[in-house]
Amino acid sequence: MKMVVCGGCAASWRRCVVMSLRLLFLLPAGLPVRSQGESQSDNKQMENITIRQGETLFLSCSQGDFVTHTAWLNRSSILYAGEDKWSVDPRVSLVTLNQDEFTIKIEDVDLTDEGLYICAVQTSSRPRTTSVHVIVQVPPKIVNLSKDLVVNEGSNVTLMCLANGKPEPAIVWRIISPSDESLSSDNEVLEIPFISRYRAGVYECTAANDIAVDTQTVELTVNFPPSIADGRDVGVTLGQRGVLLCEADAVPEADFEWYRDDRRIFNGFDGIEIENDGAVSKLTFFNVSEADYGNYSCVAVNKLGSANTSIVLYEIIEPTSSTLLQEMTSSNLEHTAFENNDFLEGPGAVQDGNSGTSTVFTPTCLLLIVLLHLLLKF
The missing domain is CATH 2.60.40.10 (Immunoglobulins)
Structure with missing residues (x-):
């Protein structure tokens, strides 16, 4: 008798094994169906696990005595069944499997790893499950930003900044050079109507969530005619x-x-x-x-x-020797007149010795100045 091997039979057999494992953890053969209260007592819900993108996720559940089968599942996929790895993802690996603990890890976690994970344990008496929801946080990343702009004064300007992240990042626009607190926006789009030359400069877009901050800048140049x-x-x-x-x-x-x-x-x-x-x-x-x-x-x-x-x-005309002499003469005359007035005590007053000396000295000084002026002309 010849044995015929069917290629599709192997695939069908694998699907049967997977379905059998899933049914095994839900309702073992030979055991009566329990009430709803009994079933709920065997299923535990762990607190959510929040992890950042790129970190390593550890999933662990307790085992206990008389464990016959155990597995970690992600939604509809089996990651590990005992020591056997079912996942083809190289980031998934086994950490610990003993009577007390069953732990696996997922390295470099991404947003696609988010979701429900179930640890299913089959003992000799009954099955039980432990489920946990994994939340993956993603730092903000600006994915669409307006390019540097050159516009004419009086134009309407629109700057756009789009970012991804989880939780959803908040967007803030502000002008940083020159600094202007009045020109800012808590929106993905910044509208600047009838822009003036004083609004030109460097604009900064900041995307922030609970994880991190991403910042990028746009330079806005405003053309305007000369002012002199x-x-x-x-x-x-x-x-x-x-x-x-x-x-x-x-x-x-x-x-x-x-x-x-x-x-x-x-x-x-x-x-x-x-x-x-x-x-x-x-x-x-x-x-x-x-x-x-x-x-x-x-x-x-x-x-x-x-x-x-x-x-x-x-x-500008520079002073010459003649103009300097004239200025000196005028200055001396004014000074002499001022001194003579200082010694007069009133109308008809008699001069003392000092005032007499001053009266004699003044014509002599004027004569010397006149002679010096004549010599300079020659």
Whole structure:
């Protein structure tokens, strides 16, 4: 007689074994059906186990005397039946199996491991089960964040921040540079209507739950036309060095243009140097001539607009020897008159010796000053 081996028979046999084990733990053969109260007394519910994603989970149940079969099940799957591993998951392994304890572990726990676990024990008298619900907590992770933005002033801006996690993370938006407590939101979406240049900066999204915090940032650039500071007139002595400064605030940075009346000035023109450094433009005269004095215009331009200001370069006259002598003479005359008045006690008063000396000395001093002035002319 030939024996025929059926490939499907082996699979069917395995399914029968699994079903037999499950039925074995629920109602052993040869035992009468117990009342509902008796059945409930043999089934224990352990407190929930809360574990963080990535940690190692230990599942343990007591055994007792006269244990014939024992197994750990996860929902509808058998993880371990005694010392035999049924799970194909390499993270699952046996820790302890003896008369007192049956413990297995699951490493690197993930959200898919969450759920109900049952330890089924069959003794010679009756079966019993111990069940526990495993809750897996997942730290927050921002999965969708707005990219860095460049917008024009006056635009409506929407920033979005989406995050996963368990418990569900709370989302908070705030601007961190420049700091502004008034501009924040406890929502996944931050709306900024009619944005101004003062709202540009770095925005931070924070996703937080009981496990951890995840933070990411978005840089928001706001373009606006130039605004230019009022020019300050500059006085320079003939032949000296003179510098005109022009400062403008703009995004993108402004390009500067200099004009004398209606004529544009270029770098190197008539010995003039133009130097631009970010928001400041500097127009330098290395040797100011009479023709350089006058009114100058500075214009700041970017793609959104322009602004201008006027600056006057005027002459400062240095004092000469003649003007210094005149100033000294005037000062001495005023000082002499003040001293003479100090010694007068009233109308018709008679001068004392000191006042007489002062009266004689004053014409002499004036004469010397006049002679010095004539000598300087020659």
